[in-house]
Amino acid sequence: MAYRPWLEQAGFRVTVSALFQDDELRARYANGRSSARSIMRVYQRRLRALMELGQIQLVWVEKELFPFLPGVLERWLTWAGVPYVVDYDDATFHRYDAHRSVLVRRLLGRRLVPLMRGAHLVTAGNAYLADYAQRAGAPDVSLVPTVLDVDQYALAAEPDAALLRVGWIGSPSTASYLRLVREPLQRLARERPVQLVVIGAEAIPSMDVPVEHHPWSASTESALLGSVHLGIMPLTDGPWEQGKCGYKLLQYLACGKPVITSPVGVNVEIATPAVGLLASNPDQWLAALRRLGADVLLRRRLGRAGRRRVEAQYSLQLQGPIVAARLAEAAGITPAPWSSPPAEMHL
Structure with missing residues (x-):
């Protein structure tokens, strides 16, 4: 369409x-x-x-x-x-x-x-x-x-850094992947205030961290993505996941947000070190969340590079x-x- x-x-x-x-x-x-x-x-x-x-x-x-x-x-x-x-x-x-x-x-x-x-x-x-x-x-x-249509996604100023807002956008059928980041988010929440911002799926695995739910809408998704510090795309490594095309990552990057994702399929091509971090297990997810959560300059650099990547290759x-x-x-x-x-x- x-x-x-x-x-x-x-x-x-x-x-x-x-x-x-x-x-x-x-x-x-x-x-x-x-x-x-x-x-x-x-x-x-x-x-x-x-x-x-x-x-x-x-x-x-x-x-x-x-x-x-x-x-x-x-x-x-x-x-x-x-x-x-x-x-x-x-x-x-x-x-x-x-x-x-x-x-x-x-x-x-x-x-x-x-x-x-x-x-x-x-x-x-x-x-x-x-x-x-x-x-x-x-x-x-x-x-x-x-x-994606880059004109529909706007660069936004970062929210207050005291509360780390971790964004995920998807559908009810993909919400189950969030279970892969439940433990890392719980461990991070014991160190600092953190909130998971979920766009597009009401029923998600129990996360035991504060969760902010939003229904998906084409008219609001850009503003909602602009309200987070970083975007995540956890995936298992299976045949179905090999066929995914990284749309979530592109949405985050188009809004100037750095990404953390599982190194599965095309995600490795999109989330290069210039725009994000890869995480294969709970310890790596926690390390990546800590790193991006603590370094505002790194988030800004990766996010701006991500926007340029989308404009040059995925627009x-x-x-x-x-x-x-x-x-x-x-x-x-x-x-x-x-x-x-x-x-x-x-x-």
Whole structure:
């Protein structure tokens, strides 16, 4: 969705067909799952959208068409003769090939392979995802790092240093990773005042330190991130985590905040010593929190360097024209200025 203005500038007329509506997502997060009725409604809506493609010249698919249904249905666009691009910023394929159920692994383990093979282009957020797409037989794979609109994130003055405010932003599905920093934060809290600022998830593991909760909103996230001293992204080291693209880190850095993260996957590439610290175990997390918490000049230096890194490598302003040009190529059209009506794109 962030690329939509760039696509329209390139000459595409864009329509959007979300799998879940906002109210369905809220219910899913609140209940931990979707009802059978909601799932049927979701699939019916997706089926109608695919049957009404008409003169659409390109479809950009986020990850998959029909989650947890047989992989043969992922051939739909190939059967319809509609060019399409698939985007991955998570290792969605591990929902199936690493599922706890042997039956799911056997029946659905390779369900995304037909979708990748039939795509004109697969855009992947990191090398791990790109490698999977290449091994699956995708004819063209382009590495497109996760980016953000830097104009939406403002540099803010640091809050009072007496209380160390440690920020974490995410969703209910990723809040469980906070258990990895529970012990380090508890130990740090015995040495100095500390507060964990959580944005986007109400239910988190018991932390035994003061926690400040905020719902996520696009209109408030920049200001909330500006109210912390540093941002954290703890992760376990598993196949799913290898597919993550470091979006939290980029958000912190865009606001000029230094980061501490687990050395997993692409996080190592983002959180270099110039912008943050890596921590693999509780002792390293405590040492990193102590170091950044005690040194305001270090926080400022790393945070400013992080903002420059985002602007130079991970900004929507940088990648927008590149992605729009690649999608135009996949659609077999020439980007604007146009001598003919705009191309139709379906997201």
